[in-house]
Amino acid sequence: MRLRLRYEKLGKVRFLSHRDVARVLERAVRRAGLPVAYSEGFSPHARLHFGLALSVGHESLAEYLDVDLVPSAPRPAVHEIPDLLSGCLPEGLTATAAVDLVPGTASLQESVTSSTWEFRVAGVPLAPLAAAADELLAADELPVDLTRKGKQVREDLRPLLLDLSTEATSDGVLLLVELGTKPRSVRPAEFLAVLGARCPSPGPEAAACAAARVLRTHQWITHDGVRREPIELAAPSPHAVERAS
Template structure:
């Protein structure tokens, strides 16, 4: 059995698909592409697809990952051709950009990914307001976050899970690029957004356009992407529109 790691993007209208929806669409695409996907044992055999961190409904991404187990010696496939053959079976906006085989024993995506880089486009906000909030967060020793967990009110510190943070000005407002940790648990972009606590008004989180730019794993002390992307596909944006 060979494990293949795929990197894909989710852009445009399909951002409204849920994680479950995307999983089912990818499972059908693997079948339609004729790949010899392995199935689990038992009365309800399932295709052996292993998904990485979930992406919330409404968010976009250029860095999603999926591992697929393929049966050796069956069918005729070439890992270099997988991006094209799978993308042909996917709806507009979902596109496989890179694929690589990974050795047995490679940690799963869920275990390995430790940080994500998020991009938040915030319409109509004054850049100064955001810059001040970023400044404050960056210099804070702790960022208390109140959560309800198992029906109980708990307070967590967001600080250890907040990495690099940059604010930029855009035509419509401002863009925040933030590294958020996933260990011991993933910080949600909405939680981070709520923690900004700006001096001026921020638009409703529903109006913020969120895109995952990177997921990071740690290899011998350096951070790397699970699958690095070659030169960007010239069709990626076009297909998503």
């Protein structure tokens, strides 16, 4: 019996690490009275399955968590769970949706293929960033040098840059970016560094990019050319419509 939850992480709690959020959620699930299942063995732990990590300092409208429940135990109705859980969470962490998963549903780690991000870059004009963005989209490859297990490796970020647009805001620039997660997640900071490097130098843009306010708005599962969210609320499945009618 697996439950999937969506939650937001906004405001001061954006400074919590992924590990911190995991611990907060584990306590909240217990306090909310969900009959969470425990692993067997010498040191049993609650069976919570987290999705993609969100770096310290970033906000999100779309974080996900799967929770295994004891199959036979009494439990609240699924539509009651978001409010129940939010009542046990600190300000800024809010559960916004819950669904029961069909047995055999792939895990979040396996199935999520991309995220959409809002990057708010303050105090800079649109033009240089828009030009840099065009340059990124026009490039055949975007090599980045990384140190992995002590070795220098070169990777191409271009296949993971799925979409990118820019618009001016009252105090800077808003970037809307979709970044892939397979074979690995591109961290927003990595992308912003690549973007900053294409901006005029010297200039305020690179530093402003590094200090951008980051918000994840969506996670996506793209499968056989169809893109959907890990919890779909807007379009209920035909199955559910059938039953409701």
